[in-house]
Amino acid sequence: MVTEVKFYNEVEDDKLKFAVIISRTQGKWVFCKHKDRDTYEAPGGHREPGEAILVTAMRELQEETGAIDFELKPVCVYSVSNKRVTGEQIGEEFFGMLCYAEIQTFEKELHSEIDSIWITKHLPDNWTYPSIQPELIKKVKQLGYF
Numbered sequence: 001m002v003t004e005v006k007f008y009n010e011v012e013d014d015k016l017k018f019a020v021i022i023s024r025t026q027g028k029w030v031f032c033k034h035k036d037r038d039t040y041e042a043p044g045g046h047r048e049p050g051e052a053i054l055v056t057a058m059r060e061l062q063e064e065t066g067a068i069d070f071e072l073k074p075v076c077v078y079s080v081s082n083k084r085v086t087g088e089q090i091g092e093e094f095f096g097m098l099c100y101a102e103i104q105t106f107e108k109e110l111h112s113e114i115d116s117i118w119i120t121k122h123l124p125d126n127w128t129y130p131s132i133q134p135e136l137i138k139k140v141k142q143l144g145y146f
Contacts, residue, residue, distance in 0.1 A: 040124040061103075066110050066117070068104075070102060070104060076143070
């Protein structure tokens, strides 16, 4: 099975179920470590019913990193699906909004399921979603956000 990540300019709003925020502060990456995992991930999460997708992105960024002062920009829509080696899609294609944030200030403590944030010059080796999040970072970089 292969995980496929695709990018779109837009899709119908009701298809957007997630927001992922590629985040930086002072020229460094900002990643999250969930309390139940030993891996790192970009901040993000599920959209609440009736919530605007950019509100989801802001809420998740604040909850998962403690960001107080930040600039958030929508980048594009992304999708994730699983395929057999033959290319046949397995299951549903899931859509999310990819965003980019420059964070200026953080709260002193986190109040979520996130154990800690990691501010670093280097990308992690131990990703929570190794076939997805590096592709999202490549797209944000390719489009010139940093």
